[in-house]
Amino acid sequence: MKNIIAVLALSVLLFACSSKKDGNMIVQGQIKGLKKGKLYLQKMNDTVLISVDSVALNGSDTFKLTDNVDSPVLYYLTFDGNTTDKRILFFGEQGTITINDKVDQFGFSPEISGSKNQEILDKFNQISKRFREERLDFIKKDFDAKKANDEDLIKKLEEDYKKLVRRRVLYTTNFALTNSDFEVAPYIALTEMYDASLQMLDTVNNSLPTKIKVSEYGKRLQEYLDNIKKEGNK
Structure with a gap:
């Protein structure tokens, strides 16, 4: 009897292991x-x-x-x-x-x-990396300019940095719009468009087809925008 029980228990265990789909x-x-x-x-x-x-x-x-x-x-x-x-x-x-x-x-x-969204994200990250490197370069130049008390250079660097931020925002927005048929678009809007205006975020959100709007990141983007607008109306 013990042997039968042991065999049955082993069979159940093997079935459980092999039934993982x-x-x-x-x-x-x-x-x-x-x-x-x-x-x-x-x-x-x-x-x-x-x-x-x-x-x-x-x-x-x-x-x-x-x-x-x-x-x-x-x-x-x-x-x-x-x-x-x-x-x-x-x-x-x-x-x-x-x-x-x-x-x-x-x-x-x-x-x-094997992941189309990952392929698109990789392309974005390649350009985004250049913006990050430029930003680090600005930080170093700004540090040196302040150390040298060079007011003219400090002012120029501030203006150039604002231009860099605008270029990054425009690139990110256009990239998300170009790839609005993929879930990576609302993900990029959520994680990379922190310097963008509400109008730009709305533009990306409105460009998303229904299948992307109901995706995980599509719903999060909509919720994020709803919260911003709610706070703005207070």
Whole structure:
């Protein structure tokens, strides 16, 4: 009888393990050099980062993780090795997404394919990086000018910096408008258009088709704008 119970328990356990279904998003790839550890697929739930899937790697550096994606959002790929402070951030969506990286440079410059939203975000980040570098250059020049008490240069740098901010706002707005058919558009509006006017934000929001408006970031953008307008009417 004990043997029968043991067999039945084992059968149930095996069935439970084998019945795990793939989600509509598969994240697969290779982390070169990661021979032992546990990879986690995570995303934000309200303000809390939660794990939706995980896989233990023992002797193999390839992985496969899954989740059901209702609306494309940002995901995190992390692991419990020596670099727990590092992570790979990517736009998750339905389909198969491939991520390849190296354990010693984890999260620095991963190769990500299979996500159209991520592809668009990568293009935006390339230009955005140039703006950040220009801003850092301005900060250094401003520091040196103030140290030298050069009032003329300080005034010129202030004017040039305002022009840089305007260029960045215009570029970001136009980029979001150009890619309004993708969920990355409201995401960029929420995270990168902090210097933009309400009118510009409204322009981006009004350009979004219905399928994007009802997405996770589409709804957040609408809520954000509603709150701004509500506060402005007080």
